[in-house]
Amino acid sequence: MARRQDQAIANALQRLADILKRNENHANGRAQPQVQVAEEGEYQGLNKFLKRNPSQFKGGYNPYGAHLWIKELERIFGALQCSENQKVAFSTYLLIEEAENWWTHVKQRLENEGREINWFTFKEIFLEKYLPEDVRNKKEMEFLELKQGNMSVGEYAAKFEELALFYPPYQAAGNERSKCVKFENGLRPEIKEAIGYQRVRDFPTLVDMCRIFEDDHKSRLAQSRSLGSQRHVRRAPDRRNPYQAPSKYAGSPSSVGRPNFSRDIMVPDKQIHWLSSALNVADHI
Known part of the structure; x- marks a missing residue:
């Protein structure tokens, strides 16, 4: 390649020298026949x-x-x-x-x-x-079936434009609308719902809007997860058994098994009257 370029440069310099010499001859009043430069058109x-x-x-x-x-x-x-x-x-x-x-x-x-x-x-x-034709057909089908899936908007747009080169209908200048519609249909649902109703029909603008929405959506999700984790911080478990009943009897060891009516047992008034009567009867026996 370098040899060809050097030859082309040499031919151009030769042509320039001939032109300068011809102009000089005209200036001196000596017209000369034109010199044909040996360079293929x-x-x-x-x-x-x-x-x-x-x-x-x-x-x-x-x-x-x-x-x-x-x-x-x-x-x-x-x-x-x-x-x-x-x-x-x-x-x-x-x-x-x-x-x-x-x-x-x-x-x-x-x-x-x-x-x-x-x-x-x-x-x-x-x-x-x-x-080859079979490769072109395969690329066309890959383009027609392209969806965003797990790709980011930037990755999806790059893949979209790469495969669109193999789909001639989208190469014409008047098909910007169809190109945008096809791109929208392949977006993930949350992005498509947010952007689709705006009917953007300029492809670079559409890609930028989708990318900005995706970044904001990711930020909101991250913030929501962070707040949710703070609300559900696990506290230290309470070792006490909330269903444990207090002792039936309280007092010193010597009083185990003996009720202490004056301090431990809360008895309704009617029962107190009945117990008092029962004790009086027992005293006279």
């Missing part, structure tokens, strides 16, 4: 492209990485307004190792078949190789 602008620090692609089994690589290149192409030929030239320039060997054989086959090699053709063949 599709590689013009390569230095500007490389300044965007695009990622290289080395191949292997990496469906998600292959999809992201194409998306990254398309974003740069749009910013630089690259032509179809430049898109192919710049993309293949970044292929290394296994991917570079693959493209060498594919390019030769396409040329032998007389097919035009444009960006659409390259992207189609590239994705067939590194993002």
